[in-house]
Amino acid sequence: MSPHVSHLASPCSEPLQDPRRCRGAPRRAAGGGCPGSGRRSPGARPARPDAAAMAQENAAFSPGPEEPPRRRGRQRYVEKDGRCNVQQGNVRETYRYLTDLFTTLVDLQWRLSLLFFVLAYALTWLFFGAIWWLIAYGRGDLEHLEDTAWTPCVNNLNGFVAAFLFSIETETTIGYGHRVITDQCPEGIVLLLLQAILGSMVNAFMVGCMFVKISQPNKRAATLVFSSHAVVSLRDGRLCLMFRVGDLRSSHIVEASIRAKLIRSRQTLEGEFIPLHQTDLSVGFDTGDDRLFLVSPLVISHEIDAASPFWEASRRALERDDFEIVVILEGMVEATGMTCQARSSYLVDEVLWGHRFTSVLTLEDGFYEVDYASFHETFEVPTPSCSARELAEAAARLDAHLYWSIPSRLDEKVEEEGAGEGAGEEAGADKEQNGCLPPPETESKV
Numbered sequence: 468m469s470p471h472v473s474h475l476a477s478p479c480s481e482p483l484q485d486p487r488r489c490r491g492a493p494r495r496a497a498g499g500g501c502p503g504s505g506r507r508s509p510g511a512r513p514a515r516p517d518a519a520a521m522a523q524e525n526a527a528f529s530p531g532p533e534e535p536p537r538r539r540g541r542q543r544y545v546e547k548d549g550r551c552n553v554q555q556g557n558v559r560e561t562y563r564y565l566t567d568l569f570t571t572l573v574d575l576q577w578r579l580s581l582l583f584f585v586l587a588y589a590l591t592w593l594f595f596g597a598i599w600w601l602i603a604y605g606r607g608d609l610e611h612l613e614d615t616a617w618t619p620c621v622n623n624l625n626g627f628v629a630a631f632l633f634s635i636e637t638e639t640t641i642g643y644g645h646r647v648i649t650d651q652c653p654e655g656i657v658l659l660l661l662q663a664i665l666g667s668m669v670n671a672f673m674v675g676c677m678f679v680k681i682s683q684p685n686k687r688a689a690t691l692v693f694s695s696h697a698v699v700s701l702r703d704g705r706l707c708l709m710f711r712v713g714d715l716r717s718s719h720i721v722e723a724s725i726r727a728k729l730i731r732s733r734q735t736l737e738g739e740f741i742p743l744h745q746t747d748l749s750v751g752f753d754t755g756d757d758r759l760f761l762v763s764p765l766v767i768s769h770e771i772d773a774a775s776p777f778w779e780a781s782r783r784a785l786e787r788d789d790f791e792i793v794v795i796l797e798g799m800v801e802a803t804g805m806t807c808q809a810r811s812s813y814l815v816d817e818v819l820w821g822h823r824f825t826s827v828l829t830l831e832d833g834f835y836e837v838d839y840a841s842f843h844e845t846f847e848v849p850t851p852s853c854s855a856r857e858l859a860e861a862a863a864r865l866d867a868h869l870y871w872s873i874p875s876r877l878d879e880k881v882e883e884e885g886a887g888e889g890a891g892e893e894a895g896a897d898k899e900q901n902g903c904l905p906p907p908e909t910e911s912k913v
Contacts, residue, residue, distance in 0.1 A: 541814055544730050544743060545793045547695075549688060549810035572676045573683075580680060587673050592638060595662045596631035602654055603630065620652030638666035684800050684807035690715040691796055691809035695843045698822040699771075699785070699850065704862070706771040706855040708748070710813065711824050712796055713764035713842060720798035720807065723759040725750055725767055729776055731790035746776050748792065761798070763837050764827055771855040782820045782852035790815060821850035 543552050564571045572583060603609055603624050611617035612625050623646045624630055633646045637659060648655050694711040701707070714720060727748035734740050748769045751757045759765055771777045780788065792813045800807050822845040827838045851858055 541789055541791065543812060543814065544791050545810050545812040547693075547811055549808075551810075569672070569676065573680050577680075580676070584673050584677060587669055591666065591669055592631060592634050595638065595658070596627070596634035598658055599624065599633055599655075600627045600630035602652070602658065606652070618649055618651045620649060620655040622647050622649060634662070637662050638669075682803065682805070684803070684805045687716075687800050687807045688809035691720070691807075692839075692842065693794060693796075693809075693811035694824065695817070696822075696845060697792065697813045697818045698824060698845055699782075699818060699820045700823050700848050701850055702768060702770075706851075706858060708769040708771060708777065708792075708818070709766050709824070710794060711764055711766050711842065712759075712761065712794075713837070713839065714761050715839070718801045720761050720796075721801050723761045723796065723798035725757050725759055726795045726797075727767075727769060728793040728795070729790055730793055731788070748776070749774065759796075759798075763835065764839075764842060766824055767794070773856075775855070777855065779854050779856050781854040781857070784854070785818065785820065786815065788815055792818070819845060820852070821847055823848045 545551055572580060575583070599621065602620050606620055608617070608619035608621070608624065609626070611619070621630075621633055624633060629646065635641070636643060636646065640663075648659055650656075692713050692715060697708060697710040699706060699708050702709075712725065727750050729746040729748050730743055731746075732740065732742050733744045750767050750769050756768075769775065771780075777785070794811055794813075796809045798807055799805065825841045825844040825846060827841050829836050829838065853861075
């Protein structure tokens with residue numbers, strides 16, 4: 468390779484050997500290398516050592532801890548367990564919740580749902596029990612309890628407690644047979660039909676709410692796990708942001724798909740401040756890599772290209788940035804066919820630059836085994852600390868230099884053929900001078 472290739476190498480190629488080599492050093496010079504590395508041209512005259520310069524050089528190579536970047540704390544938008552950290556405040560149009568009462572009851576906490584379940588039945592029993600007691604009281608049945616010739620509306624109804632028990636028996640269709648409505652009470656017959664109809668509606672509504680709440684796939688999302696950290700490293704020579712997902716159950720998620728959102732504040736050109744701006748992070752939507760066959764843990768990769776919001780973010784810039792990455796996994800539960808969604812998020816300090824995930828899949832005798840003990844583990848790998856843009860530009864400059872400095876085989880062949888033709892012409896001229904036959908034009912002239 469040409470000696471001029473060295474200055475065209477990637478400006479971040481040095482951290483590929485040891486990213487801690489230039490820790491704490493100022494920005495490197497144009498000639499490459501770490502500041503204070505002691506390199507000089509062959510013809511340069513060594514300068515007189517200075518105490519301050521030597522101290523600065525020793526500080527550049529000191530393995531001491533790097534000063535952490537100053538970054539203000541960030542409130543999570545989505546918790547690690549997938550719970551959205553947003554509360555609705557000052558909602559004045561509360562009537563809108565009553566227009567969708569079924570969803571409102573399903574979304575309630577379990578203790579409130581059980582409270583409404585008990586109150587729905589208890590209040591209807593008390594309400595119709597009070598009406599049965601009022602009918603008995605209005606007809607005078609309570610005053611003729613010992614009169615065998617009197618035909619009451621409900622036999623053996625002697626008080627409010629008996630009316631309450633008769634209401635429970637009617638609505639639940641128990642029918643013990645001790646308290647029975649007679650055919651001499653038309654208002655009681657109408658009330659019996661009304662309670663039977665309304666009781667069926669209450670049963671359908673409350674049992675439906677409890678069934679939907681029990682069968683909600685929220686708990687299924689608890690067995691869908693995300694890695695505790697995201698990593699940035701090279702894949703096929705390109706910087707990629709990666710995280711890992713896995714399913715703990717043997718029943719799989721059908722039609723699983725993954726999405727990623729970058730959430731950070733931004734300001735428009737007009738001065739508008741958007742506190743939680745959402746930007747899509749491509750995880751293979753164009754190629755179909757976002758649709759997962761989630762049988763074993765998978766590493767989801769976001770390639771940092773020109774369309775990525777991290778295109779110009781170096782390691783130092785990423786550490787000083789303030790953002791949150793929200794990942795969303797969706798699919799259908801194989802056992803129930805209901806849609807399930809699992810969420811998680813990664814803050815800036817949860818993104819590890821220069822790391823890669825430890826493999827968790829091993830081949831055993833006749834099957835593959837997943838070791839979830841190593842699911843969250845990572846290890847360091849050589850990774851440039853510059854941005855993806857600088858890495859791409861350095862690779863392009865290197866390719867261009869190699870293209871123009873190294874001749875191709877075709878050019879070499881052409882040069883060899885040209886050299887052969889020149890040698891043949893020189894040999895013919897020598898023969899003519901040594902008495903060879905002249906060309907035909909010379910013979911015709913003679």
